[in-house]
Amino acid sequence: MTLLFQLTFLIYLFTTATYTVFFFNQNERLRLLARYSMIVAGIAHLGYTIGRYIISGHTPITSNHEAVSFFALAVTWGYLSYRWRYKVKNFGVFVSPVITALMLVAALSSQQFSELPPALQSLWLPVHASIAILANGFLALAFSGGIMYLLQEREIKNKRFGLFYSRLPSLEALDNLNRYSLATGFPLLTLGIITGSIWAKQAWGSYWQWDPKETWSLITWFLYAAILHLRFTAGWRRRRAAIMAIIGFLAALFTLWGVNFLIVGGLHSYAS
Amino acid sequence: MQAENILILGLNHKTAPVEIREKMAFSGDNPLPLKELMSLEGCVECCMLSTCNRVEIISVSKHPDQTGRAMRRFLFGNSGLSEDESEKYSYLHTGDDAVRHLFRVGASLDSMIVGEPQILGQLKQAYKIASEKNCTGAILNRFLHKSFSVAKRIRTETNIGGSAVSISFAAVELAKKILGELKGKTVMLLGAGEMAELAAEHLINQGIDHVVVVNRTFENAVKLAKRFNGSAAGLDELLTKLEDVDILISSTGATDLVLLRDQVKPVMKQRMNRPLFLIDIAVPRDLDPEINDLDNVYLYDIDDLKHVVDINKAERDKEAAKGERIVAEETMKFRQWLDGMEITPTIVALRKKAGLIWESEVARTLAKMDDPSPETIESIKKLGNAIIGKLLHNPILYLKSEGHEENKSERLALVRQLFALDDSDTDDPESL
Numbered sequence: 177m178t179l180l181f182q183l184t185f186l187i188y189l190f191t192t193a194t195y196t197v198f199f200f201n202q203n204e205r206l207r208l209l210a211r212y213s214m215i216v217a218g219i220a221h222l223g224y225t226i227g228r229y230i231i232s233g234h235t236p237i238t239s240n241h242e243a244v245s246f247f248a249l250a251v252t253w254g255y256l257s258y259r260w261r262y263k264v265k266n267f268g269v270f271v272s273p274v275i276t277a278l279m280l281v282a283a284l285s286s287q288q289f290s291e292l293p294p295a296l297q298s299l300w301l302p303v304h305a306s307i308a309i310l311a312n313g314f315l316a317l318a319f320s321g322g323i324m325y326l327l328q329e330r331e332i333k334n335k336r337f338g339l340f341y342s343r344l345p346s347l348e349a350l351d352n353l354n355r356y357s358l359a360t361g362f363p364l365l366t367l368g369i370i371t372g373s374i375w376a377k378q379a380w381g382s383y384w385q386w387d388p389k390e391t392w393s394l395i396t397w398f399l400y401a402a403i404l405h406l407r408f409t410a411g412w413r414r415r416r417a418a419i420m421a422i423i424g425f426l427a428a429l430f431t432l433w434g435v436n437f438l439i440v441g442g443l444h445s446y447a448s
Numbered sequence: 449m450q451a452e453n454i455l456i457l458g459l460n461h462k463t464a465p466v467e468i469r470e471k472m473a474f475s476g477d478n479p480l481p482l483k484e485l486m487s488l489e490g491c492v493e494c495c496m497l498s499t500c501n502r503v504e505i506i507s508v509s510k511h512p513d514q515t516g517r518a519m520r521r522f523l524f525g526n527s528g529l530s531e532d533e534s535e536k537y538s539y540l541h542t543g544d545d546a547v548r549h550l551f552r553v554g555a556s557l558d559s560m561i562v563g564e565p566q567i568l569g570q571l572k573q574a575y576k577i578a579s580e581k582n583c584t585g586a587i588l589n590r591f592l593h594k595s596f597s598v599a600k601r602i603r604t605e606t607n608i609g610g611s612a613v614s615i616s617f618a619a620v621e622l623a624k625k626i627l628g629e630l631k632g633k634t635v636m637l638l639g640a641g642e643m644a645e646l647a648a649e650h651l652i653n654q655g656i657d658h659v660v661v662v663n664r665t666f667e668n669a670v671k672l673a674k675r676f677n678g679s680a681a682g683l684d685e686l687l688t689k690l691e692d693v694d695i696l697i698s699s700t701g702a703t704d705l706v707l708l709r710d711q712v713k714p715v716m717k718q719r720m721n722r723p724l725f726l727i728d729i730a731v732p733r734d735l736d737p738e739i740n741d742l743d744n745v746y747l748y749d750i751d752d753l754k755h756v757v758d759i760n761k762a763e764r765d766k767e768a769a770k771g772e773r774i775v776a777e778e779t780m781k782f783r784q785w786l787d788g789m790e791i792t793p794t795i796v797a798l799r800k801k802a803g804l805i806w807e808s809e810v811a812r813t814l815a816k817m818d819d820p821s822p823e824t825i826e827s828i829k830k831l832g833n834a835i836i837g838k839l840l841h842n843p844i845l846y847l848k849s850e851g852h853e854e855n856k857s858e859r860l861a862l863v864r865q866l867f868a869l870d871d872s873d874t875d876d877p878e879s880l
Contacts, residue, residue: 328625332622332625332626332746333740333746335748335752335755335756337756337759341625342610346624346625346626346627346628347625347626347627347628347723348626348627348628348629348723349628352628410720410721411717411719411720411721411722412721413720413721413722413744414721414723414743414744415743415744416721416743
């Protein structure tokens with residue numbers, strides 16, 4: 177299994193390197209190579225996750241390694257699904273480093289199989305955890321799009337066209353990407369919290385316990401709800417939406433990791 | 449066929465001032481004088497390209513010197529210019545120079561705005577007319593088709609047409625970068641300068657849906673709006689109308705600023721922050737530069753746009769240098785093809801091809817036989833040789849047959865095509 181993970185990681189690294197070189201020299205062949213390599217990495221990664229499921233007998237989202245690896249998988253397939261429907265120039269260049277960074281964290285975490293604690297032995301594990309992480313995958317896409325937006329907007333606003341102006345898509349396309357990612361990510365995030373809450377009721381007898389992870393996921397949810405609300409009612413689109421997507425994703429990352437590292441204890445601490 | 453039989457006589461924006469070019473233009477409803485050109489001494493094939501910036505006669509001639517002089521007399525016949533003047537304003541390219549020249553024209557390397565795509569369409573149209581009138585033959589057919597493919601190659605392999613190099617195109621490009629698709633968007637013209645009109649025209653060509661003209665004198669606004677099929681408004685309605693537009697092009701003759709930051713700020717709230725692209729082409733400026741500080745508002749004045757154009761021009765020059773390298777390479781390849789259009793090289797190529805087939809087939813047959821005797825090997829070789837010799841006898845006679853000079857290139861082209869002598873993929877006898 178470790179070998180398959182390492183191989184997947186290497187293909188992601190190759191994809192990112194190819195995309196980076198393509199970004200500078202704009203050789204179409206490299207872009208195609210990078211795209212196919214991303215698809216191959218996504219398939220290998222899926223194979224690795226299924227393999228781990230078969231060996232451990234439960235959904236592989238219980239250790240830090242598994243959760244982060246699943247997160248990277250969600251970003252990859254979220255990206256590929258988006259790319260299949262829409263075209264955003266050079267989006268892969270910005271998404272692939274995010275995936276590779278996640279894979280690096282997964283690679284540095286312990287890859288040992290662990291016994292499933294009694295609290296997690298439930299059908300809700302695959303439902304709750306995979307929905308929550310898939311939501312994070314789409315929020316990561318909004319984050320990448322947000323960074324692209326800010327880079328492109330800076331050059332247009334300052335009238336100094338450098339590396340990005342011709343290489344990045346229109347501001348409109350990037351804003352649409354933001355809208356699409358949030359419109360998919362936010363309902364998933366909501367569903368993740370609802371399923372988690374139902375599971376909590378079954379496992380611990382109460383829907384909500386103000387455990388740090390729960391609190392932070394609620395903060396993240398409110399943040400994204402505010403982003404969407406402001407977008408539709410107060411016209412917080414484009415630049416502000418891009419900044420908010422970046423802040424929102426950092427909050428989502430903190431919910432996933434920061435809580436485990438910084439705030440000791442809590443019911444979700446098994447995942448650290 | 450010798451390369452020197454190809455000649456191009458023409459004049460363009462570099463060699464002749466606009467007054468002269470105007471006199472030469474054979475465009476519009478007038479049919480091109482191809483028939484008259486074909487009747488000129490020595491002319492075997494011809495094609496004529498006429499645009500607002502250039503007139504070119506591309507021809508194949510048995511007597512290039514005489515045809516060249518006759519073409520010049522013909523072209524400047526009604527211009528009232530002396531022979532010396534007509535020589536001064538025009539150019540005559542022959543051989544490799546002519547090939548290189550047409551490749552450069554088709555790829556828009558010789559245009560006033562390098563990289564502009566219209567010229568290729570005009571060249572294709574010129575060729576269509578000439579071939580419909582049966583004025584082109586084996587040489588020009590190949591030559592013009594080659595010039596199209598060279599242009600395409602340059603467009604694909606370089607970024608020559610990649611960036612806008614005129615103010616109004618730069619404005620369109622920026623509008624697309626900010627607003628995405630321009631379909632369904634609205635543009636407002638504030639004031640009615642010529643450049644604003646031009647920019648608006650370019651935007652309409654890109655699919656802009658609606659034009660609003662705002663002017664101090666309402667009548668003028670109505671007049672201009674009519675031209676664009678749009679609506680008109682007075683200056684007092686400027687802010688209300690601004691709520692609905694996506695692009696504003698300002699070019700009033702006002703001496704002070706017409707629109708201030710503090711006026712635009714509440715408009716953006718009303719627009720729910722929908723992006724607004726402002727183009728200020730007035731001198732002195734109409735729009736407060738501080739408007740650019742507002743969120744989702746992008747203000748470009750004429751200097752900003754000029755700066756964009758300069759950057760793009762520098763970029764194009766770099767790409768044009770790559771284009772020139774491709775032209776040089778393709779000119780050499782075309783020269784090789786032309787050289788092959790002589791009878792002797794064609795016969796040599798034909799025999800060489802037959803020899804290759806003979807060798808490979810004999811080897812294949814012998815490989816299948818169990819230990820053939822030297823006599824058998826000799827007989828098989830002779831048999832192959834005899835078949836090929838007899839098979840090529842008639843095509844070679846056909847090539848050498850006496851006939852009109854103009855038929856010669858047709859015959860050569862036919863034989864070369866029939867035996868695929870110019871197709872590098874079929875050099876391998878296995879592929880036959």
